[in-house]
Amino acid sequence: MTSVTSAVSAGSAQGLRSFDRLFIGGKWVAPSSDSTIEVISPMTGQVIATVPEAQEADMDAAVAAARQAFDEGPWPRMTPAERAGILARVGEEVKKRVGAMSAAFTAEIGAPAASSNAFHENAVKVWDDVVTLHERFSFEEERSWPGGSGRLVREPIGVVATVLPWNGPVATASLKFAPALAAGCTVVVKPAPEGPVSMMIFAEALAAAGLPEGVISLLPAGREVGEYLVRHKDVDMITFTGSTAAGRKIMSIAAERIARVTLELGGKSAAILADDVDLDTVFPELVFYGVGHSGQVCAALTRILVPRQRQDEVVARIQAVMEGLKVGDPREPDTVLGPLAAERQRERVEQYIEIGKAEGARLVTGGGRPKHLDTGWYVEPTLFADVTPDMRIAQEEIFGPVLSVIPYDTIEEAVRIANGTEYGLSGAVFARDDATAEAIARRIRTGQIYVNSWGMNVLQPFGGYKQSGLGREGGIEGFDEFHETKLIQLP
Numbered sequence: 001m002t003s004v005t006s007a008v009s010a011g012s013a014q015g016l017r018s019f020d021r022l023f024i025g026g027k028w029v030a031p032s033s034d035s036t037i038e039v040i041s042p043m044t045g046q047v048i049a050t051v052p053e054a055q056e057a058d059m060d061a062a063v064a065a066a067r068q069a070f071d072e073g074p075w076p077r078m079t080p081a082e083r084a085g086i087l088a089r090v091g092e093e094v095k096k097r098v099g100a101m102s103a104a105f106t107a108e109i110g111a112p113a114a115s116s117n118a119f120h121e122n123a124v125k126v127w128d129d130v131v132t133l134h135e136r137f138s139f140e141e142e143r144s145w146p147g148g149s150g151r152l153v154r155e156p157i158g159v160v161a162t163v164l165p166w167n168g169p170v171a172t173a174s175l176k177f178a179p180a181l182a183a184g185c186t187v188v189v190k191p192a193p194e195g196p197v198s199m200m201i202f203a204e205a206l207a208a209a210g211l212p213e214g215v216i217s218l219l220p221a222g223r224e225v226g227e228y229l230v231r232h233k234d235v236d237m238i239t240f241t242g243s244t245a246a247g248r249k250i251m252s253i254a255a256e257r258i259a260r261v262t263l264e265l266g267g268k269s270a271a272i273l274a275d276d277v278d279l280d281t282v283f284p285e286l287v288f289y290g291v292g293h294s295g296q297v298c299a300a301l302t303r304i305l306v307p308r309q310r311q312d313e314v315v316a317r318i319q320a321v322m323e324g325l326k327v328g329d330p331r332e333p334d335t336v337l338g339p340l341a342a343e344r345q346r347e348r349v350e351q352y353i354e355i356g357k358a359e360g361a362r363l364v365t366g367g368g369r370p371k372h373l374d375t376g377w378y379v380e381p382t383l384f385a386d387v388t389p390d391m392r393i394a395q396e397e398i399f400g401p402v403l404s405v406i407p408y409d410t411i412e413e414a415v416r417i418a419n420g421t422e423y424g425l426s427g428a429v430f431a432r433d434d435a436t437a438e439a440i441a442r443r444i445r446t447g448q449i450y451v452n453s454w455g456m457n458v459l460q461p462f463g464g465y466k467q468s469g470l471g472r473e474g475g476i477e478g479f480d481e482f483h484e485t486k487l488i489q490l491p
Contacts, residue, residue, distance in 0.1 A: 016049040016107045016197055022058055023203035025065030025214040032057040037193045037220055042110035042339040043329055043376040049108070051196050054219035059188070059229045062217035066159045066186035067234045069214030076156050076184035080134030083182055086211060090181075091127030093205035094174075098124065101170050101198040108195040109166060110338035110377070112330040115293040119168040122458045126174040126474075129459050130182050133479045143487070150490050154483040156184030157260060158236030161229050163250070165242045166194035166341055167296045167399075170202050172264075175458055175473045176239045181216065183482035185237075189218040190229055194341055196220035227253065236260060237482070241298075244397070244422070244467050251470075262471030262481050264298070264463055266397040267425030270418040271301040271454070272440060273314065274411065274431035281452070282430050284321040289428070289454040291322075291381050291401040294337050296345075298468075299426035299448070299456050303387075303394060305414045308407040315385045315405055319365045322381040327370050337401060339377040346377040349400030353382055356393040361404070362386040389417045397423070415443045424465030428454045447472070 016039065021028040031052035039049040054062075070076055075083070102116040111119070141152045160180045164172055169191050177187045191199040203218040221229075230238050230253050237260035240250050244266040254261040271286060273279075289301040306314045330338030340346045353367050366382030379400055387394050387404040394404050408414040418427060428450040431437040437451040447463045448456070456462065461472040471481050 016104060017201075018049045019051045019197070019200045022052050022054055023200070023207065023218040024058065024062045025069070025217055026207065026211055027213070028207065029061075031055070032061075037196060037222075039108050039195065039197055040342070041107065042341055045343070045375055045377075049197055051200055051220050053193070054190075054221040054225055056225060056228050058219055059190075059221070059225060059232065062188045062219055063159065063229070063232050063234050065214035065217060066188050069212065070156075070159055070186040073186075073212055073214055075186060075212050075215050078184070080137075080139065080182070080184075083184065084131040084134055086209065087127070087178065087182060088131045089209040090178075090206060090211070091124070091131065093208045094127050094202070095124055097201050097205050101201050104198040104201055105170070105195065106330050106338075108197050109341045110330050111293050112335045112338050113333065114336075115338075116330075119171045122171040122456070123174040126171070126178050126458055130178040133179060133182050133476065136476055137479055148489060151488045153486045153488060154480075155486060157482050157484050158185060159234055160185045160187045160482065161232070161235045161238045162187055162189045163226050163230065163238065163240045163242070164189065164191045164199070166192040167293065167298075169195065169199050171458070172241050173199065173202065175462075175478070176241070177216070179473075179479040180239070180482045181211075183479060185482050186214060187216045188229060188235070189216065190226045191218065191220045193220060193222050230254070231256075233257065237262075239481075240264070247469065262463075262473070263469040264471075264473060265425075265467060265469040266423055267298045267300070267464065267468055268303060268395065268397055268421045268423040269299055269301050269426040269428075269446065270303040270305055270444070271427070272305045272414050272418055272429045272444075273307070273310070274429065274436060274440065275307040275310065276432045276436075277430045278432055279313065279317060283317045285454075286430075287318055287321040287325075287381075287403070290403045291325075291337065294340055294379070295349075295401040296341060296399050297456075298397075301426070301428055301454055302398065302403055303418075304403055304405045305408055305417055306405060308409055311385065311405060311407045315364055315383070318383050318403065318405070322365050322383055325381055327378060327380065328373060337381060340379060340400060341377070343377050345399065346379055349379050349398055349402065352393055352396070352398045352400070352402060353379075356384050356387075356391065356402075356404075359391045359393065360386075361391060361393060366401075389420050395421050411440060415440065419443075419445050422467040425463075425468035426450075426454075426456070428452075
């Protein structure tokens with residue numbers, strides 16, 4: 001197998017590796033063109049690495065390899081336990097590279113160590129879990145009905161196109177294609193052009209694990225080539241994580257040929273603070289639930305719903321935490337918030353801050369660029385108070401370190417506010433009594449919701465209501481997405 005180039009980019013002070021090959025069908029191969037993706041440091045704005053930019057011809061080669069491997073190769077015909085044994089090797093190779101992938105992610109996307117480590121720990125959890133899915137899943141069931149009987153069989157769906165975002169690609173990729181592989185599917189992965197190096201290191205883990213030829217390919221590319229992959233006639237299913245706008249486009253393309261699709265899209269998740277909540281048990285974690293990874297998390301708790309009579313108290317606590325956060329170089333161990341991933345992302349966040357001010361929300365703290373940082377795509381952690389539910393900053397996903405405090409008068413109103421967006425991805429309820437919090441949580445239309453805590457559970461179903469997506473990832477429910485059901489009717 002051709003070894004991948006690992007030379008450090010010229011002038012890179014961050015030691016980020018460049019690559020000159022694409023990973024197609026389990027082999028490192030020369031790309032079809034000399035087009036490259038320049039990886040830009042969000043701390044300096046400088047090019048720190050390059051990777052090949054896949055073209056349509058490369059996607060054709062990857063899909064052809066996946067098609068042949070699915071139609072004629074051994075992978076779908078292995079027993080689930082045999083596939084699990086090979087996927088266990090993938091997991092071991094991933095664990096060996098967690099440090100390298102985390103460091104690369106910090107360099108190319110700007111996530112501080114705590115955020116980067118958390119993402120990659122989630123990837124490890126997924127690979128540990130995927131090798132046991134076959135033990136918990138019913139691949140065949142005997143069925144009977146008046147006058148007949150048969151056997152219900154669950155089979156792998158086919159060739160799966162996996163289209164990834166930039167904000168946590170290794171964890172997201174694992175959550176998507178680990179169960180697809182376990183099901184017996186073959187996979188073509190298209191990472192985002194922003195921050196592809198951690199995924200290329202991930203490809204090294206796949207190569208070292210030795211999956212059968214054609215089973216998996218990994219090709220960084222831009223949006224046009226990604227759309228070409230989604231449209232490809234030999235792709236049976238698309239699984240996508242990203243913005244709701246992009247999800248709508250992918251869904252419309254899939255509809256043209258009735259391709260299967262799962263979508264994990266945007267969020268505007270609410271944290272409801274009940275009127276009896278003990279704030280000492282909520283802070284400072286509540287702030288991190290919203291602005292961790294500079295707010296670039298789809299499930300982040302960015303709307304803080306508080307009893308009107310306690311708004312000032314909550315706002316003061318959030319302000320104190322925010323103003324104590326170190327914003328800076330994410331490679332420094334005490335940095336809490338790094339830069340946004342790209343200049344255009346900072347511009348988007350700054351536009352929303354201006355929208356919030358124009359709409360009449362009260363800017364409590366932040367709202368600008370840190371004065372001590374001369375370069376990089378940084379935004380101060382920003383807090384708005386007196387936000388009304390109809391404001392755009394309360395309705396639209398900002399994807400930056402911006403929190404909105406929304407006062408309410410009754411729990412019934414809080415539930416209406418929490419449910420009053422087009423999203424339904426995550427959320428949390430905080431109260432002195434867990435049972436009270438759970439009763440409120442049951443009324444919120446969202447895919448995951450937490451009681452007196454928050455997180456992203458990747459081992460159980462994760463996905464959205466409404467325009468936060470279709471389908472689920474994680475656990476048996478996520479595994480089932482990659483199967484078709486066939487009824488064999490017996491005489």
